[in-house]
Amino acid sequence: MPAGQHDASASAIGYLYQVNWCLIELLQRAPDRPDQAISIETHDDVAWEQAGSPVELLQAKHHIGAATSLGDKDVDLWKTLMVWMNTAQPTDPQGPALILVTTAVAAAGTAAHVLRRDSRNTQAAVIKLNDAARTSKNKITENARTRFLSFTEAEQQILLNRVTVADGALGVDDLDDKLRKLLWAALPNANQDLYLSMVWKWWAGVALDMLRGRRRMVGAGEAQAMLSHLRDQFSEDNLPTTVELADVDENHVVALHADSVFVHQMRWVACNEVNLRKAIVDYYRAVTQATKWITEDLIGLHELEKFEDNLRDEWDRAFADMIEDLGLDADEDAKIAAGKALLRTLRDSTSVNVRPLYNDAFFARGRRHVLAENQVIGWHPDFQARLEELLSVSAPAGAPEGP
Incomplete structure (x- = not known):
């Protein structure tokens, strides 16, 4: 394998995962957020916003192969914290929620594990991350660790109060099946694979427009209307246009x-x-x-x-x-x-x-x-x-x- 080929493919898969996972996030949570919209690479990898202001920032991390463990000194964790420390008003307790979505699994006894929704202990996370920041020798995470240590303990607590680790997330190969399950009630009786491919094609165009700056976000209502429009094309009186x-x-x-x-x-x-x-x-x-x-x-x-x-x-x-x-x-x-x-x-x-x-x-x-x-x-x-x-x-x- 030529040097750098694995890194290039991993990065490409990572971007694809971010884009496709954003659609899954939109469909999963839009019913509870009818007045919000989602965006890609505007405020963060993915962001929910309301009235033009971000209410939730999400970093999406994908790993290839066997399940990866997420520890206190891992690059993913510190790179994510660095992004938020630089851009997300880290010491504002009223700032947007910060979510790390990762296919890795938070190891028991780690800061990431106690920042999960079901096992939260922010004070313990502060202690564990301070210890990791002081003892790690990783040059890649050095700037992030130094920045974290420059915060007071109270500021660290404020930051981590807003952080949630959503570990064990579905991988890129699992998103097709997840989309099918999310839309099962709306699937046409026949040609379901074609319908789902049209949904993905629509989303690819929307995501590309967001990445190019041609549009800012996608509202929950807009997504619902488009899914209904695509579904209607499979009625007995209609047909889908697939050759655009x-x-x-x-x-x-x-x-x-x-x-x-x-x-x-x-x-x-x-x-x-x-x-x-x-x-x-x-x-x-x-x-x-x-x-x-x-x-x-x-x-x-x-x-x-x-x-x-x-x-x-x-x-x-x-x-x-x-x-x-x-x-x-x-x-x-x-x-x-x-x-x-x-x-x-x-x-x-x-x-x-x-x-x-x-x-x-x-x-x-x-x-x-x-x-x-x-x-x-x-x-x-x-x-x-x-x-x-x-x-x-x-x-x-x-x-x-x-x-």
Whole structure:
């Protein structure tokens, strides 16, 4: 193993643990804190706040492998105390509660053990930590120990009165099961793993926004509303969108489909490049999304075919009206203008949905392009003749790229 590789992976797992454990903390305690919010790396690793002020600061420590013992001279303990001594108004008895969440287990007879909720003895912790601070030779903890010894005994007592050690916490590999248990009452009857993956994906985006400073916190009510929103997508009248716009590499997808039949059809009515690129992304998302729904047994092929029949029926009527309005003597400019208007009208149409409550517009837009790719519909009044010409000078069109 290259030098430093273990340390790098341990640090990465530690950050992942902090982020994912924050969601577990939010879901566990939000019912009792409806007017509070949680944040990451704002006041501490994780913090609860109310009206903009922190009420609880949490440090999250994760250890890989077998259960680790937490003793009075351990680095985790002193690093955590150093953070709080520097930033958490350590001598203010009214300051926020300070919680050390660790997968390690506090050894019996240690300061950490007597700072647990079920065995508190703050005076004993003061004595044990003073003894450890004076006798330890660890260079890593030297500054923290020196700082602690600079406090008076009364100040040490005030600080430790606010500290709680939550040891034996779940490890990073256990958080999936914990999330499932916390949400068991809200899980859909089927596709539970997909629902939970969507919850984690939502949380990853929220956490990234907090780490980048794009948002400050997440309220208990907001989390509850989002979980309900995700759950509603698994009803019989709805579907979950799992292929998000942010998941698509636009340049790659555009290059892949630049010579597709549906792209030629859009060029025949002088579609601008911006909307052409967006149409290609819609097509890709719609094909990929349908494949995922079918794979997850969220939709059947018969339902998808019925939806496309309805799209074609909508197009039949609109195309017939366009031909009637053009008349027999329309020139090419008029045909292009009429075809472009038809494309725009149906692009913005919301009258046909795959399910009554599913209204993510990219899917209907994309499936119309699937029909155009399969030469079932078109935009230019003479699209059928143009398709015959196009296909006569190119390789025969293949099957569509998915359901």
